[in-house]
Amino acid sequence: xxxxxxxxxxxxxxxxxxxxxxxxxxxxxxxxxxxxxxxxxxxxxxxxxxxxxxxxxxxxxxx
Amino acid sequence: xxxxxxxxxxxxxxxxxxxxxxxxxxxxxxxxxxxxxxxxxxxxxxxxxxxxxxxxxxxxxxxxxxxxxxxxxxxxxxxxxxxxxxxxxxxxxxxxxxxxxxxxxxxxxxxxxxxxxxxxxxxxxxxxxxxxxxxxxxxxxxxxxxxxxxxxxxxxxxxxxxxxxxxxxxxxxxxxxxxxxxxxxxxxxxxxxxxxxxxxxxxxxxxxxxxxxxxxxxxxxxxxxxxxxxxxxxxxxxxxxxxxxxxxxxxxxxxxxxxxxxxxxxxxxxxxxxxxxxxxxxxxxxxxxxxxxxxxxxxxxxxxxxxxxxxxxxxxxxxxxxxxxxxxxxxxxxxxxxxxxxxxxxxxxxxxxxxxxxxxxxxxxxxxxxxxxxxxxxxxxxxxxxxxxxxxxxxxxxxxxxxx
Ligand SMILES: Cc1cc2nc3c(=O)[nH]c(=O)nc-3n(C[C@H](O)[C@H](O)[C@H](O)COP(=O)(O)OP(=O)(O)OC[C@H]3O[C@@H](n4cnc5c(N)ncnc54)[C@H](O)[C@@H]3O)c2cc1C
Ligand code: SF4
Ligand code: SF4
Numbered sequence: 001x002x003x004x005x006x007x008x009x010x011x012x013x014x015x016x017x018x019x020x021x022x023x024x025x026x027x028x029x030x031x032x033x034x035x036x037x038x039x040x041x042x043x044x045x046x047x048x049x050x051x052x053x054x055x056x057x058x059x060x061x062x063x
Numbered sequence: 064x065x066x067x068x069x070x071x072x073x074x075x076x077x078x079x080x081x082x083x084x085x086x087x088x089x090x091x092x093x094x095x096x097x098x099x100x101x102x103x104x105x106x107x108x109x110x111x112x113x114x115x116x117x118x119x120x121x122x123x124x125x126x127x128x129x130x131x132x133x134x135x136x137x138x139x140x141x142x143x144x145x146x147x148x149x150x151x152x153x154x155x156x157x158x159x160x161x162x163x164x165x166x167x168x169x170x171x172x173x174x175x176x177x178x179x180x181x182x183x184x185x186x187x188x189x190x191x192x193x194x195x196x197x198x199x200x201x202x203x204x205x206x207x208x209x210x211x212x213x214x215x216x217x218x219x220x221x222x223x224x225x226x227x228x229x230x231x232x233x234x235x236x237x238x239x240x241x242x243x244x245x246x247x248x249x250x251x252x253x254x255x256x257x258x259x260x261x262x263x264x265x266x267x268x269x270x271x272x273x274x275x276x277x278x279x280x281x282x283x284x285x286x287x288x289x290x291x292x293x294x295x296x297x298x299x300x301x302x303x304x305x306x307x308x309x310x311x312x313x314x315x316x317x318x319x320x321x322x323x324x325x326x327x328x329x330x331x332x333x334x335x336x337x338x339x340x341x342x343x344x345x346x347x348x349x350x351x352x353x354x355x356x357x358x359x360x361x362x363x364x365x366x367x368x369x370x371x372x373x374x375x376x377x378x379x380x381x382x383x384x385x386x387x388x389x390x391x392x393x394x395x396x397x398x399x400x401x402x403x404x405x406x407x408x409x410x411x412x413x414x415x416x417x418x419x420x421x422x423x424x425x426x427x428x429x430x431x432x433x434x435x436x437x438x439x440x441x442x443x444x445x446x447x448x449x450x451x452x453x454x455x456x457x458x459x460x461x462x463x464x465x466x467x
Contacts, residue, residue, distance in 0.1 A: 012333075016333050028099065029214055030101055030208065030213045031101075
């Protein structure tokens with residue numbers, strides 16, 4: 001299954017990804033990025049926007 | 064605990080929100096300024112430069128603490144070695160926004176606004192109750208900070224606001240919630256990375272840029288000196304989607320190419336709206352300010368001065384609205400008009416100019432840079448264009464024909 005994954009260790013907390021997500025699936029709470037997987041359609045816009053490549057759409061196990 | 068009712072709720076304590084909150088609070092209206100981060104201004108998402116010192120000093124001089132450098136001009140490296148120097152003695156500034164943003168918020172608090180951090184506006188509703196008793200509901204999630212910026216939710220509270228001002232920056236979620244087209248769109252948004260490099264890389268009182276086909280054509284590279292902390296902000300902005308996905312690596316390559324051996328202290332980044340101002344950003348009892356309204360300059364990416372100026376115009380219009388018992392969309396359009404006249408018109412022009420530059424081939428770009436270089440060398444005398452009449456006419460014609 002493909003899923004949006006976020007690498008916290010790379011993240012700059014810039015919130016740029018939040019602003020481009022057409023589904024409003026992303027939000028910052030304090031400095032923590034929250035992903036709403038029910039809303040995310042894996043369009044890849046946020047992954048193209050992130051200046052440090054902290055967001056990727058990757059194959060993950062169903063578990 | 065927050066009160067249940069406010070005259071004005073301002074969302075986001077960036078430069079736009081703090082100025083708006085201060086100016087409505089000053090006029091005597093009960094004002095709440097909400098900031099979801101625990102520390103206002105941290106982490107910085109900005110190059111911290113401004114050439115509009117006048118706009119930043121709307122309340123009088125900026126606190127010395129927040130100033131890193133006084134800027135005396137710009138230097139632009141263009142294509143094929145055609146460089147342009149733009150002296151502007153004393154008109155610019157490098158800020159330390161980790162200090163500047165809290166300082167602005169404190170001014171708002173000193174003038175009577177209630178400023179609450181670790182408080183996230185989660186939802187803004189439609190206008191309820193017609194006429195003068197109308198309000199919007201704002202749902203606020205109050206958190207508890209852990210000292211490093213992370214926040215855990217503690218409680219949720221619903222408050223009523225006669226007027227909501229959303230200055231929530233590039234995230235621009237609040238505008239979208241109430242039906243405005245404030246999203247940051249591909250092709251109209253830049254993503255940027257900004258290295259804090261030790262020492263001075265370029266002229267310490269100038270903002271330096273690299274632009275055009277020899278560098279990053281669909282974006283630009285900058286080097287901004289922070290004298291007090293003896294650091295240079297070396298960064299680059301790229302239009303998204305960018306052909307090279309790895310923006311961090313591309314910027315790093317340029318840093319190493321231009322300044323071998325540069326030593327990086329830390330990195331910041333973020334997204335810049337370069338669409339020029341939104342066509343529509345007010346509603347009944349609602350207005351957007353700053354990056355949320357895409358008030359950023361679409362050529363330079365500078366948005367601090369415009370956000371502050373817009374905050375001021377917004378507050379002015381809202382105060383007039385209260386006095387006239389009219390906070391309708393139609394009335395608040397005066398705010399949009401004030402922004403348009405002050406900077407919006409120029410931004411629309413610069414938006415077109417940026418696209419014009421972007422779509423030019425290298426040869427044309429060099430020619431244009433030469434014309435502009437002549438203009439700069441003459442000390443900005445219009446007569447300079449007469450020395451290159453054919454080229455000037457050619458570019459004017461092309462620009463007039465260009466559909467932005
Ligand atoms: C890499 C980069 C370089 C830049 N360089 C420059 C430069 O050199 N010069 C310049 O003038 N401009 C520059 N800019 C642009 C500048 O940073 C912005 O234009 C400016 O910060 C806009 O101010 P603002 O008040 O609109 O928003 P912001 O400063 O972004 O403030 C918005 C605030 O709202 C808060 N917020 C968001 N949502 C909520 C919510 N739901 N509830 C509560 N709070 C919320 C955020 O946490 C944030 O603190 C740069 C931007 C980037 C990304
Ligand atoms: S992949 Fe698309 S829908 Fe999912 S979070 Fe990113 S931008 Fe939003
Ligand atoms: S765009 Fe990247 S660096 Fe910025 S907040 Fe999102 S994941 Fe983090």
